[in-house]
Amino acid sequence: MGDYVILAISCILINNILLAQFLGNCPFLGTSKKMETAVGMSMAVVFVLVMAGVGTWLINTYILQKFGLEFLRTIAFILVIASLVQFVEMFLKKSIPALYAGLGIFLPLITTNCAVMGACLINIKEEYTFLQALVASFSYAIGFGLALILFAGVRERILLARVPKPLQDTSIALVTAGILSLTFFAFKGMV
């Protein structure tokens, strides 16, 4: 049990997927202008990442490794993620319309979110067991949400500040992300 807690903490804080592993930076900058979109994106990522993490682990262990097809991993994983996103979208539209409306356009965007694909590949690279992969996927998604929502809060404040012209928009956002990353950096060596 204790091992899983340590794994979760290390995935959320120390190896934070956005700020320490640099995965999923496009939606990080793209959807952090407003708190509302940041929350929507985080929820969608939690949803898809857990399912994708479990799905790709099963496919890798029971199909690819069993038949020695590891070289097809990239293609197999992206197809799993793309079809999963499509499936989740249709399912939510039919059965939970409120959640579907909330997530809106963020669901299809997740297909090209490298945080999802990256986390799946890390699960395989670290040779996690099924339960570990499940915990790691969930924690990575939580870490993603945490960093994204914190960043959106900071960015809303920046809108009120007077920023020098050449630094405006993406430039100041990146510098801010650097400072945020510095705070997460302090967790290094904790576990």
Place this chain on the structure above:
Amino acid sequence: MAKTLVQEFTKGLWEEIPPFRLVLGLCPVLAVTKTVENGIGMGVATTFVLVGSNFFVSLLRKFIPSKVRIACFIIIIATFVTLVELLMQAFTYPLFLKLGIFIPLIVVNCIVLGRSEAFAFKNGIARSLADGLGIGIGFTLALAALGAVRELLGAGTLTFWETPIQILSPTIQPFTFMIEAPGAFVCLGLMLCLMNLVESK
């Protein structure tokens, strides 16, 4: 107004240079630019995928129904990424190990998918090739520049062909912040700022 082939090529080098003008595909940009060599390696791999996928998307654009085009693009791109992976394993194994999961992650690099969607699906083969090559070389240059700045300030060296060359005198304390994670964000932000300054002159 239709652009000439040369213009399609050169627009990738300054006008639309990723990741500065098109803020896409940031993940590999931030993650692999600890040294110049990694940056160039990643850039060349991405260029290969970009040119290949642009060529095939443009070749098959009449046959791909527009409803399932994204899925088709992804399969074409994934095929080229697998090719790059196998080629790098065979010929540049140390670099392959250093770049790690960022090679398979070219599949979800928004630049590649973005060019297929925004350009190759609507234009002829020759123009798509020129566009892919231009954007790819622009991306490589940007990665190399960022890698050079970070490595020079962070370690005082520049790495080519796996041999670090000492540029700054060893007596100067290197600014290690630059090669750590936070430095990547700050360095890219400041480079973007510099580019805006040059542009506004």
